[in-house]
Structure formats: structure tokens, C-alpha cells
Amino acid sequence: MRERLINFGAGPAMMPEAVLRRIREEAFDYCGSTVSVFELGHRTPEFEAILGGLRDRIRRLLAVPKDYDILFCQGGGRLQFAMVPMNLFGAGAIASYIVTGSWSRNAQREALRIGRVQTAFAGNGTHAPRPDEYECLPEAAYLYYCDNETVHGVEFRDPPKAPERVPLVADMSSNFLSRPVDVSRFGLIWACAQKNFGIAGLSVVIIRRDLLGLAAPNVPTLMNFSVYSRTGSTPNTPPIFAIYVAALMAEWIEAEGGLEEMNSRALARSSIIYSTLDELRDVYALPVEPESRSRMNVVFRLADEEATGEFLAGAARRGLINLAGHRSVGGIRASLYNSMPMKGAERLAEYLREYAGRTLARKRSSPAQSRGR
Numbered sequence: 001m002r003e004r005l006i007n008f009g010a011g012p013a014m015m016p017e018a019v020l021r022r023i024r025e026e027a028f029d030y031c032g033s034t035v036s037v038f039e040l041g042h043r044t045p046e047f048e049a050i051l052g053g054l055r056d057r058i059r060r061l062l063a064v065p066k067d068y069d070i071l072f073c074q075g076g077g078r079l080q081f082a083m084v085p086m087n088l089f090g091a092g093a094i095a096s097y098i099v100t101g102s103w104s105r106n107a108q109r110e111a112l113r114i115g116r117v118q119t120a121f122a123g124n125g126t127h128a129p130r131p132d133e134y135e136c137l138p139e140a141a142y143l144y145y146c147d148n149e150t151v152h153g154v155e156f157r158d159p160p161k162a163p164e165r166v167p168l169v170a171d172m173s174s175n176f177l178s179r180p181v182d183v184s185r186f187g188l189i190w191a192c193a194q195k196n197f198g199i200a201g202l203s204v205v206i207i208r209r210d211l212l213g214l215a216a217p218n219v220p221t222l223m224n225f226s227v228y229s230r231t232g233s234t235p236n237t238p239p240i241f242a243i244y245v246a247a248l249m250a251e252w253i254e255a256e257g258g259l260e261e262m263n264s265r266a267l268a269r270s271s272i273i274y275s276t277l278d279e280l281r282d283v284y285a286l287p288v289e290p291e292s293r294s295r296m297n298v299v300f301r302l303a304d305e306e307a308t309g310e311f312l313a314g315a316a317r318r319g320l321i322n323l324a325g326h327r328s329v330g331g332i333r334a335s336l337y338n339s340m341p342m343k344g345a346e347r348l349a350e351y352l353r354e355y356a357g358r359t360l361a362r363k364r365s366s367p368a369q370s371r372g373r
């Protein structure tokens with residue numbers, strides 16, 4: 001097999017080679033049954049074991065308490081922007097949103113279609129709010145935030161504090177299963193799969209059971225969390241393949257050492273890149289404040305922004321692909337999810353040094369020209 005390119009894409013993201021190989025084998029023969037895993041009926045014992053195994057592993061990895069249910073929904077991440085308000089507005093007339101970047105802003109916009117919304121914090125994509133910077137209404141149905149802003153590279157070190165009796169809701173799409181989380185602090189955590197634990201089309205929802213059943217009667221059946229709870233997440237044909245891949249990923253994460261290990265790898269990968277960028281401030285600019293820097297998405301710009309295309313092309317020639325920033329903000333973004341090997345981060349750090357060395361040498365040899373740009 002040719003050496004794989006190192007994919008820094010923000011999602012769908014890189015997957016471990018061992019998992020891809022296993023998918024290839026089981027595409028033809030699932031557990032010696034000569035039936036493909038794609039062909040498994042969703043009421044078969046084989047599929048029930050896959051789904052149940054995934055649920056059990058997530059419960060074990062995150063130490064999810066008994067009074068929480070774990071649901072699997074279709075429709076990807078953005079469907080949760082609607083499902084969360086449709087299901088939780090029953091707990092109050094208005095919801096509070098902490099806006100730290102584009103994903104929480106989009107979530108807030110969607111909630112406005114469904115109910116009244118208060119802005120607890122309006123950030124500019126450079127930091128997560130400190131405790132004195134946000135204010136949640138004490139009567140809010142829930143307090144919503146995004147634990148890791150994938151586009152801006154802003155991550156919370158610790159979750160925000162909601163007033164007593166206000167459930168805290170987190171979008172953990174881009175850092176789910178990348179570190180231990182105290183689930184008991186949350187009313188609901190949701191995440192789409194294609195960043196840290198699988199492929200597109202699937203979202204996991206961890207919900208405190210007392211928040212089930214609050215949906216208004218006009219909420220469509222397949223948008224209602226309690227329907228997923230009642231049916232063990234099979235209210236209709238679930239996305240068999242996406243669930244199967246998530247189950248393999250959860251198994252891989254556990255076998256590699258669990259969430260403490262995922263976190264120490266994430267810290268090692270991201271800090272080698274941040275420290276290299278910090279050292280080379282003449283060439284690279286970091287917009288995010290140090291205490292909010294994401295372990296998952298390292299976002300930076302070139303001091304000479306016009307050279308971004310050349311930087312990206314040079315990276316691609318070295319097998320480092322998909323480093324362009326999100327189309328809404330430009331710049332450069334290196335996404336370093338669970339499956340990114342340390343070697344990938346090291347190779348990017350090497351390239352950052354090499355590129356900076358060349359840029360600085362060029363500046364020294366023709367200062368007038370670089371000033372004229």
C-alpha cells in the first residue's frame with residue numbers, strides 16, 4: 001500500500017489505518033457470516049450487538065452516569081441545532097446562548113426559528129469567555145455553548161457554569177472522546193461523528209433522563225429525543241454503516257488507552273505546533289488567546305497573507321493536505337483529531353520551520369520587494 005497522505009481536514013477527518021483495514025475485511029464477511037456488514041438487518045442480533053457495544057463503550061469511556069441516556073440520531077451535526085431547541089424549550093420560554101464562533105452562532109440562529117433566545121456572551125472567535133464575561137438568564141430553558149469552535153480554533157478548558165436548575169447543553173462535535181468529561185455537569189451533550197469517532201451522518205446525544213419528554217406535541221416523531229430513547233435509537237432504519245464505524249472507533253479509542261491517553265496525545269500534537277508558531281512570530285500569526293487555544297483545530301495565518309496559496313501548495317507537495325482554513329475565515333487550519341498520528345504533527349512542525357526559514361531568507365535578500373507587497 002502507498003504511504004497515506006496526512007489529512008488535516010476538519011471533517012470528515014482522518015481515520016486510523018487499523019480501522020480502515022478492518023472495514024475493508026468486514027465489507028465482505030462480517031464475523032465469518034459471509035454477509036457484508038452493510039447488509040445487516042437492523043433488527044438482527046449482529047447489529048444489536050454493534051449498537052449496544054457502541055453505547056456501552058461510550059458509557060464506559062466517559063463514565064456516563066445511570067440517569068443519562070445515550071441516543072444515536074441521523075442528520076449530522078446541524079440537525080441538532082434544531083432538535084435541541086425543539087426538545088428542550090419545554091423547560092422554559094427562553095434559551096441562553098454563549099457565542100464563541102461560527103458553530104454556536106449558527107446554532108443560535110436556528111434556535112431563533114423555534115423560540116426566544118438570549119445572548120449570554122457574544123465573542124469574536126478569539127477566546128472562550130471567562131466566568132465574569134457571560135451572563136445566563138436564571139429562568140433559561142437551557143444554556144447552550146460549543147465546547148470547541150472548529151472554524152475559529154477556540155476551545156473551553158472547563159465548561160461554563162449554568163445557574164442552578166438551568167441545564168447546560170454542549171456541542172462537542174469536534175472534541176468528543178478526546179478527553180475525559182464530567183458528564184454530570186451537563187443536561188445534554190451532543191456530537192456528530194465525522195471528526196473524532198467515525199464518519200458523517202451520525203450524531204450521539206447524551207441526555208439527562210429528566211429532560212426527555214419535554215418536546216411539544218407538534219414536534220415530528222423523528223425529531224423527538226424521547227422516541228429515540230424509547231426505541232433504543234432505532235425508530236426507523238438507522239445508519240447501519242455509520243454506527244458500525246463509530247463502534248470500531250470507540251473500540252480503537254479504548255484499546256489505545258482511553259480518554260486520558262487521547263488527551264495527552266492531543267496536547268502533545270497541538271503543543272508542538274503552537275510552540276513552533278510562537279517561536280516564528282515574524283512569519284505566523286495566531287488569532288486565538290493562548291488559554292483558549294484548541295487542542296483539535298490549530299488556526300493561524302501567515303503574516304504575509306498573500307502567500308497562503310504558496311504555503312498550502314508546498315505543504316501538499318510534502319503529503320500534508322487539507323490545511324486551508326474554513327472558507328468563511330481563510331488562513332490556515334490544522335485539524336488534529338484522535339486519529340492524527342504524532343508523526344503527522346511533527347511533519348507539519350518541520351514544514352513550518354522550513355517555510356519560515358525560506359521566507360525570512362527571502363526577506364533579508366530583497367527587503368524592498370517584500371515591503372512592497
Ligand SMILES: *Cc1c(COP(=O)(O)O)cnc(C)c1O
Pocket residue numbers: 011075076077078079103146148149150171172173174192195200201
Ligand atoms: C462539524 C460541526 C458541526 C456540523 O456538523 P454537520 O454534520 O456537518 O452538520 C457542528 N458543530 C461543530 C462544532 C462542528 O465541528
